[in-house]
Amino acid sequence: MQRILIVEDERDITDLIGFNLERAGYSVLKAHDGITGASMAIHEQPDLVVLDLMLPGKDGYAVFKEIRRDARSRDIPVIMLTARAQTEDRIQGLEAGADDYLTKPFSPKELMLRVQAVLKRSDGTPGAVTVQHGPFKFNKNDLKFYLDGEPVDLTSTEFKLLLYLTERAGKAQDRNDLLRTVWGYSDDVHSRTLDTHMKRLRQKLGTHADRVETVRGIGYRVTPTENV
Known part of the structure; x- marks a missing residue:
């Protein structure tokens, strides 16, 4: 319980x-x-x-x-x-x-x-235990994230948001789809929630912040491996 x-x-x-x-x-x-x-x-x-x-x-x-x-x-x-x-x-x-x-x-x-x-x-995400994408590494079992091999403290929401984008690297993800998948709701009222979390996430990514791109009129995407 x-x-x-x-x-x-x-x-x-x-x-x-x-x-x-x-x-x-x-x-x-x-x-x-x-x-x-x-x-x-x-x-x-x-x-x-x-x-x-x-x-x-x-x-x-x-x-x-x-x-x-x-x-x-x-x-x-x-x-x-x-x-x-x-x-x-x-x-x-x-x-x-x-x-x-x-x-x-x-x-x-x-x-x-x-x-x-x-x-x-x-909750821990089922499937592959780790996801590696350029400088990003995710451990799904303990929700740990590593940047260039160094641990970075992400909230569970930041972890899921970045993981979702990374697993679909190279493809722009619609704002409403992100809100629905990560937060469980999708409407204009909550769109600022996504932007606020993305701002914090980029701050934590430091010099790798540009790996998470804003796609005007659509949403966000993580750059593909060849660009990482």
């Missing part, structure tokens, strides 16, 4: 999320302040964290940074949950490296779909 940690100070919202998660077959952990939430994420190592940003003791961004700094929890996927509906807040959450972002008020059904999508893409 997969375990999900809810870090939310409003107990009625915590109970609502917890009820729907348990009904869907998940085991639920709860924390009502940032300090407790960060500690539980690191020591309990849940399969996913639903993290509110407006928390007592330590805000959600500080909790998220602490989770990502610790080797025991850095690979745990995080869905940020907040009453802030401004685009800038949503982009800040995604740029920080969150796997997804949901604003209040939200539909419990939508949250469940987001949870399922994030957990699905954080």
